[in-house]
Amino acid sequence: MRFAGLRARPEEPLPGTVGVARVDRRTGDLLRRIGPGDIAVLDRLDLDRRTAEALVAAEVAGVVNAAPSISGRFPNLGPEVLVAAGIPLVDGVGAEALRRIREGSTIRLHDGAVYQGQREIARGTEQTAELIAAQLVEAKAGMAALLEAFSANTVEFLRRERALILDGVGVPGLRTPLRGRQVLVVAAGPHVAEELRALRGYLREHRPVLVGVDRGAEILHAAGHKPGLIVGDPDGVPTEILRAAARRGAEVVVPAQPDGHAPGLERVQDLGVAAVTFPASGSAEDLALLLAEAHGASLVVTLGLRAGLREFLDRDRLGENPSAFLTRLKLGALLVDGSAVATLHRPRVSAGATLLLVAACAAAIAVALIVSGAGPVYAAELAGAWRALLAWTKGWLS
Known part of the structure; x- marks a missing residue:
């Protein structure tokens, strides 16, 4: 029975964070298909920083981890990254939750619990x-x-890959010339786009060969740069970027497994991109560095490749992949962090002082024209020159 004049009270929204569940035990596969507003449901013991940064970059609404994100075995960095970004992390829900939470369902996180509706x-x-x-x-x-x-594990890796680390055996040949040139290696990270903008002066002056590692190629492309090399699993690189690489003659280096199988190689070849395989057990980042060193780069600048002690240990399988440590030893003084390069390329004269000097020069010219009686004749020309000078100054300072 309805009563005239009475309206149903709207239901109050339930508390918590709501999103579409993306569920996968394989973290790499999950990261390839997750998007803004999704809730990542994974099984990641000791959540590492790189995975957390990828989740932040994907703009997820929340994260549910079946395993403990901090087991206590070592101080891993992933949970700290997520919480600092304001992303709720519900931890240790158990393996059974990966079966209960269905892919594509709408779930809600609140006070440590996962809900479907109520x-x-x-x-x-x-x-x-x-x-x-x-x-x-x-x-x-x-x-x-x-x-x-x-x-x-480092000793074991050196025993297994000593020919590669010590003598460069197995490094593929490249059409892209690197000898005597500087190389900028870009990997994905939450602040890499900003760090790349800070290197504009360096890029203009030295014109290094640009190397995109996995999603680093996407960051370079979004910033208007053209990577000469793309290193990593091609399945993680958008098709439009691979096609653009094919048009400008860039190369793709695909990491290969010990048996020679290289996932994603057929897709690259079908798109007409020049590709070579690199059979080694190191990460894509480390393979990019070894490529630059073996082919005679004069300097290797990195963005998104952190190399502190905690970063070395905060990796998959508790540091079982020690290639990063040995690779950095191999490159030695060739390797420079991009933040240091950006600091060295900052203008020593402040922008305000430069603009003040330009203004003083323009004022002196204007006074000279007025005294000579030619001011009215050249007023328009002077105004145009002033605008052009300002534009040039701002571009030089940027």
Whole structure:
């Protein structure tokens, strides 16, 4: 029965973060298809910084981890990155949650629980900055054991890849000339686009060969730059970027597995892109650095490739991939971080002082014209020259 004049009260929105669930145990596959507003549901013990940065870059609404994001074995950086970006992280919901949460369903995160509508389907711990800080303090006790394991794995990697690391055996040939040239290697990261803009002066002056590692190629393309080399799994690079690479004669270097299988190679070849395989067990970032060194680059500048102790340890499988450490030893003084280059290329004269000097010069010219009686004749020309001078000055300072 309806009563005239009465309206149904609108339902109040349920509290928490709502999004479409993207579920996958394989983190790499999940990162390729996740998008803004989605909620990532993964199984990642000791969530690493690189995965967290990729989730932040994808603009996810939230993250649900079946495993503990901080196990206490070492102070990993991923949870801190997510929470600092304002992304809720519900931790340790258990492996069963990956079966309960269906791909493409709408879920809601609130107070450590996962809901479908008003029905709770999983529960864990919602991480906060305070909880993470306390866990990281305890996790530092595990650093000694992790360093020992890292050292053992480094020795094993050197035994397995010593011909590559020591003598460059297995490095593929390239059509792109690198000898005697500077190389800028760009990998994905949350602030890499801004760091790339800070290198505009360096790029104009030295015109380095641009190397995009995986999604780093996408960052270069979005900034209007043309990578000469793309290193990594081609399946993670948009087709339009690969086609643009084919048009300008760029090359793709595809990491190959020990048995020679190179995932994504057929897709690249079908698009008409020149491609070579690089059989090695190192990461795509490390293969890019080894390529630059082996082919005689005079300097290798990096963006998005962090190399501190915590970054070395904060990698997949607790540092079981020690190629980063040995690769950086191999390059030595050739390797420079892009932030240092940006600092060295900043103008020493402030923008304000330069503009003040330009204004003073223009004023002196104007006074000279007025005194000579030619001011009215050249007023329009002077105004045009002034605007052009200002535009040039701003472009030089940028």
